Amino acid sequence: MSRVLSSAAEGDVSASASPSEPAAAPVTMAGALNQALADSLAADERVVVFGEDVGTLGGVFRVTDGLAARFGERRVFDSPLAEAGIVGTAIGMAMNGLVPVVEMQFDAFAYPAFEQVTSHLAKLHNRTRGRLALPVVIRVPFGGGIGGVEHHSDSSEAYYTHTPGLRVVTPGTPADAYRLLRQAIACPDPVVFLEPKRRYWSRETVALSVDGPSIDQAVVRRPGRDVTLIVYGGMVATALEAAAAAADEGWDVEVIDLRTLSPFDESTAAASVRRTGRAVIVHEAAGFGGYGAEVAARLTERCFHYLEAPILRVTGFDIPYPPPHLERFHLPSADRILDAIARLQWEDHDRG
């Protein structure tokens, strides 16, 4: 373990440097992310957390609550309000041996940093033939469903997944939020970490652990025989709700939580679709040119002879994100997912 910032650590980090086996306890996704940051800061002196309002305030979603007080201003600090500046300086810090974990306050406010992300963060490792590694994590609260005014609800994942050199991951549950964030911080590649803000307050009673599926893997959240729902982030809970309702209609639905959007865990998704022969991809982002189009294309190429019906997508409409009183018409719902399942060319004998 590196001790590069040891002289700078002002808080008592030894108390939880090696967390003992935790007992299952109720935790929100925001709380799990906070714990992941705290445990990463305690475990690795190279880790620094910075961004807008992440210090004294603890972040507008309180994900960094208490970290500045505990670890000191050299480890957790507020930056000037400029997203390109945050990512650009994070790149320089990583060049000099630190592991920066930075926050973009909201999805749409990350766009000023786009050039630094796509032209440098994603490419410097390749540009230097691997001599220069940038283990930077960019946390981005993303997606809608919280009644946010314009620019607070974008699903920006496709912009990042279209950029080779980046990893793009997103958790669907509190336990996975903890695990994935710890894994992202430990990862040598730059990671865009998308946090489904509508699930920040979702609760799970669980013992947080970094062990489990790796950062490369999708998981089966619910096994089923008839149809595969492929989802990520905020749509995981919606898909599980739809799967429960579908059971009443006689459909045995499998739910795949992708976790990692890039690289795409094709084998887990393809294995499921070959078993079920039917698939629906769900995301909040606009459908046209969206992430689901890539998944549908790849699964069609890999599973064509196993398919009983075309792969369908349930997505946001191809419109700018609506204002708060209209977002319910835009967001994929369990009902809309059930409608899509119903359109998968069923014969009577198909249902499990």
Next chain:
Amino acid sequence: MKTLARHSEAVGADTLLPSATPLQLIDADGHPGDNPGSLRLPGPDVLVELHRRMVLGRRFDSQSTALAKQGRLAVYPSSRGQDACQVGAAVALRRQDWLFPTYRDSMAVLTRGVPAEETLTLLRGDWHCGYDPYQYRVAPQCTPLATNTLHAVGLAYAARLKNEDQVALALLGDGATSEGDTHEALNFAGVWKAPVVFLVQNNGYAISVPLAKQTAAPTLAAKGIGYGIPSLLIDGNDAAAVYAAVRAGVARAAAGDGPTLIEALTYRVEAHTNADDATRYRDSAEVSGWLSRDPIARLEAYLRGAGLLSDAAAAELAADAERLAENVRERMNAEVSVDPAELFEHVYAKPTAALERQRAELLSELSDLAELEEPAP
């Protein structure tokens, strides 16, 4: 009447402003400049070294321009005319410091110690960067304008967080000062007191756009005050002044006093690149005017006047420069060897399964082609 409460501590604004006219240690005729300001003339060894590096740098530059015209380089943005900035800045850095160059700063990269062949890898086009940044403490030459300034601030601030004595020098041009990233870098550096030096090589043009269309500020150095950063306006064709200014900035940063902004007035003698036609936007009288302020000629005149450069030493240096050019020619005229499999190698720390598949597809496509091209037995 009550005064409004201030949200930040007052700073002595007058201490941040640059001089009204550029600071100069050696004038265009090789005599001591009459406006040295706070700058102090470097010792004889440094002056001789600056001259030597400029002669070598210019020969490297003219050879590279020729190679680009011959098609041996994909492109070459010349820094001829800016030799004093390129060399003065690179020589002023200490071993542990970092240089953050742009595409026009090949001469500075070479002067920092990167071998010519590794310096030219990007511009020849066989990879995006040919050297190990950690070996020379030189970041890859940056193509998108101003983005490197933020990397410099981040690297410098990390050094401060780690209590390490390390300073970053960001090179940028006048055009880059219009980019948002320059503003953000100056602002972050000022707030964080990052040990960084910004050297703006104001060569008068961003490709074709003159400075008057770039800014309404009285000088680019004057912008420092808006960030609480002290700034210097210097004669950028005076290698002694560039060296002294950067050295002072490095010393200030190393002492924990934060960033410095330097604007060096200079001129790009060649066109933007070999693909540009500079006669479309500037007249030859302007160019010849600047040629009479040549950075090498003035330092050479000074050195000869001070008895620091003999005819024999000058001839030996000229021969060294020719040897360097010959070496560059030889290496750049050799056939380029590239490995298509490497395209997939460094995208991630470890190639993904999808990239492994794509590499296999490309290699199989290439081996099929090779079979087709083989003559029948």
